[in-house]
Amino acid sequence: MGLAAARTGSDVLLVELEGHSNLAAPFGLNQLSYLDQPIEAPAEGGHLRGRRITPDAALAEYLEAGGLRAITDRMTRSGAVEAVSTAAPGIRDLVTLGKIRQIEQAGEADLVVVDAPAAGHAVSFLRSASGLAASATSGPIRHQADLVLEMLGDPQRCQVMLVTRPEEGPVTEVVETAYSLEDQVGVSLAPVVVNGCWPEVEGLEPSGPGSVGGADPDGVLEQAARYRTGLGTSQRREIDRLVAELPLPTIELPFLFATDIDRDHLGILADTMIDRLEGGRW
Amino acid sequence: MTGPAVMICLGSGGVGKTTVSAAHAISGAMEGRRVVVLTIDPAQRLATTLGLKAEAGASLGVGQGLGNEPTLVEGPWPGELWAAMLDPSETMLTLLNEHASPVRAARIAANPLLANIVGSMSGANEYMAAERLFQLHHDQRFDQVVVDTPPSRHAIDFLDSPQRLTRFIDNQLYRVVFAPRRGLLRSVSSATHLVVRLTARLIGAGLVDDVIRLFEDLGELDQGFHQRAQATVALLADDRCGYTLITSPRQEPLRHAEWIGNQLSERGLRLDAVIVNRLCPFGRQTPETTPTGPAATQPTARALAAAPSTTGARSAAPVRAKAPLIAEQTARQRALTENWEQLAALARAEDELIDKLASRLEADLPLLLLNEQLQPLTTIDGLVEMAAALSKPPT
Numbered sequence: 001m002g003l004a005a006a007r008t009g010s011d012v013l014l015v016e017l018e019g020h021s022n023l024a025a026p027f028g029l030n031q032l033s034y035l036d037q038p039i040e041a042p043a044e045g046g047h048l049r050g051r052r053i054t055p056d057a058a059l060a061e062y063l064e065a066g067g068l069r070a071i072t073d074r075m076t077r078s079g080a081v082e083a084v085s086t087a088a089p090g091i092r093d094l095v096t097l098g099k100i101r102q103i104e105q106a107g108e109a110d111l112v113v114v115d116a117p118a119a120g121h122a123v124s125f126l127r128s129a130s131g132l133a134a135s136a137t138s139g140p141i142r143h144q145a146d147l148v149l150e151m152l153g154d155p156q157r158c159q160v161m162l163v164t165r166p167e168e169g170p171v172t173e174v175v176e177t178a179y180s181l182e183d184q185v186g187v188s189l190a191p192v193v194v195n196g197c198w199p200e201v202e203g204l205e206p207s208g209p210g211s212v213g214g215a216d217p218d219g220v221l222e223q224a225a226r227y228r229t230g231l232g233t234s235q236r237r238e239i240d241r242l243v244a245e246l247p248l249p250t251i252e253l254p255f256l257f258a259t260d261i262d263r264d265h266l267g268i269l270a271d272t273m274i275d276r277l278e279g280g281r282w
Numbered sequence: 283m284t285g286p287a288v289m290i291c292l293g294s295g296g297v298g299k300t301t302v303s304a305a306h307a308i309s310g311a312m313e314g315r316r317v318v319v320l321t322i323d324p325a326q327r328l329a330t331t332l333g334l335k336a337e338a339g340a341s342l343g344v345g346q347g348l349g350n351e352p353t354l355v356e357g358p359w360p361g362e363l364w365a366a367m368l369d370p371s372e373t374m375l376t377l378l379n380e381h382a383s384p385v386r387a388a389r390i391a392a393n394p395l396l397a398n399i400v401g402s403m404s405g406a407n408e409y410m411a412a413e414r415l416f417q418l419h420h421d422q423r424f425d426q427v428v429v430d431t432p433p434s435r436h437a438i439d440f441l442d443s444p445q446r447l448t449r450f451i452d453n454q455l456y457r458v459v460f461a462p463r464r465g466l467l468r469s470v471s472s473a474t475h476l477v478v479r480l481t482a483r484l485i486g487a488g489l490v491d492d493v494i495r496l497f498e499d500l501g502e503l504d505q506g507f508h509q510r511a512q513a514t515v516a517l518l519a520d521d522r523c524g525y526t527l528i529t530s531p532r533q534e535p536l537r538h539a540e541w542i543g544n545q546l547s548e549r550g551l552r553l554d555a556v557i558v559n560r561l562c563p564f565g566r567q568t569p570e571t572t573p574t575g576p577a578a579t580q581p582t583a584r585a586l587a588a589a590p591s592t593t594g595a596r597s598a599a600p601v602r603a604k605a606p607l608i609a610e611q612t613a614r615q616r617a618l619t620e621n622w623e624q625l626a627a628l629a630r631a632e633d634e635l636i637d638k639l640a641s642r643l644e645a646d647l648p649l650l651l652l653n654e655q656l657q658p659l660t661t662i663d664g665l666v667e668m669a670a671a672l673s674k675p676p677t
Binding site: 222230 | 394486531533553563619621624625626627
């Protein structure tokens with residue numbers, strides 16, 4: 001998504017959160033740091049930059065911004081910060097979202113793309129602001145929560161792009177996540193990306209009932225063909241179910257027959273996204 | 283083969299952990315044991331996997347989906363298979379009622395932060411899973427507990443969660459900072475109050491009051507609460523507890539699996555097996571000559587002897603005869619060839635990854651390979667087949 005936007009001329013900031021993702025790896029870079037760094041400048045004119053926002057760094061920055069640099073260390077050492085953020089875990093998510101909001105408001109990029117937590121966590125991550133707004137009736141956390149809620153609720157400023165795979169579990173999960181996000185967060189949803197769709201091989205289906213299995217039904221070619229068409233049928237069934245259960249446009253990205261994603265693969269996926277999004281509201 | 287009393291399945295999302303957990307449980311039931319499989323998956327995938335969908339539920343004599351209380355699953359095994367889905371709030375309430383006076387339990391349950399703690403995924407669900415595992419382990423109805431761990435930001439959170447909570451409750455610093463009104467600590471200096479006041483200024487006084495109240499209450503809990511957490515820590519580190527690492531033949535889950543493996547060994551925990559699930563079924567067993575082209579495109583049948591612990595589970599789709607050499611390339615034949623080349627290249631890349639993985643594993647650690655299943659395993663039969671592959675002794 002980031003590369004697609006950069007290739008269409010935007011200044012894009014990729015944001016990685018805590019966890020094991022490594023957005024910089026396909027670009028041949030080391031893990032991103034808290035500091036904004038350039039990743040790539042496509043010939044088309046845009047820019048792709050990246051940074052990693054961890055809750056600890058965001059929290060430290062938040063405390064310092066409160067003019068409390070001197071006591072931040074002491075509070076951290078005394079366990080006060082840990083105690084509060086364990087008791088109210090949403091605080092870590094909220095300061096992360098607050099930092100993202102600050103970047104957005106400062107206009108540091110045309111588009112900020114955040115690699116958010118996976119499905120189970122995504123809802124609690126985005127719900128942190130409304131959760132804390134309910135338990136903190138006043139004070140800076142409440143203020144921060146209100147600002148984040150404002151951003152999440154404005155489709156011109158923020159949308160969630162759900163990504164899934166054409167398989168039973170992931171499709172069921174993404175449908176549930178979409179409804180939870182709508183009900184509990186009220187954030188606007190972008191098209192759903194279906195990643196890893198096996199491309200069809202034209203002419204692979206045996207033509208006519210007489211030729212089922214071809215000349216040598218036990219041969220490896222026929223076995224491979226049956227495997228491929230079986231996989232394709234099952235993936236198509238899940239995509240159809242997704243479309244039926246979720247009233248959102250979908251973008252299918254192809255499986256690339258690789259065990260790892262490199263820069264060339266990203267280029268193919270970015271171009272596919274540009275193709276699909278062209279003419280749309282993006 | 284008698285597995286450990288507790289089998290914990292770890293791995294990143296999308297590798298088929300829930301399916302493999304269910305298959306593990308079935309393989310125990312096949313051996314005549316009474317097994318309960320616990321899932322933490324809110325998407326009810328285990329229910330789907332065990333065919334316990336609403337419509338299937340009626341025929342199996344169970345209600346819709348799964349709950350905190352185990353449900354008996356009927357199937358062609360001499361033992362018993364039970365399935366449960368973690369309900370963190372219910373588990374927390376059970377725990378509180380066991381270890382606090384009714385008044386205190388009610389007050390803790392009413393604290394707005396408790397829902398926040400239990401509802402969030404940052405460690406509390408993992409802790410509740412560990413607690414539920416402990417309860418099931420001591421339930422006389424079961425010989426074995428199989429745990430399908432939650433898809434954490436860090437899969438290892440599950441293991442550290444009881445320690446984290448006890449450390450937190452025990453944290454003397456916390457007590458100094460947040461509980462200055464308690465008798466023992468009445469002499470606390472004004473500097474501490476300053477920290478409390480500043481924290482309140484930063485995050486809001488109401489919230490800090492809730493935190494203080496919650497921890498006053500938790501701190502006063504029956505010693506049993508504390509002992510329970512310690513017993514859970516002990517169980518997770520015990521020989522009764524085995525760990526299975528599940529991954530798929532892709533760089534990222536493999537890197538993650540390796541990281542989890544290292545974390546386990548740093549903690550001195552026993553890894554029982556590594557399972558690479560979802561392989562493209564056209565590697566390894568491929569015949570010597572492929573019908574499609576030069577030898578260079580053949581999957582390298584590198585000797586499995588290099589990884590002596592590898593089983594032949596991958597042969598689930600036996601590739602038998604050689605296809606005839608085709609002289610004239612019709613459209614269909616071109617399609618067949620194109621497809622074969624793509625699948626073979628993928629299988630080759632996967633085999634390379636597996637070889638690398640095998641070379642880094644300890645020699646006596648079983649490495650099991652399972653093929654991608656075309657149909658989602660929503661039938662017991664499919665799971666029974668997978669269970670059989672899992673219980674094959676390593677060659």
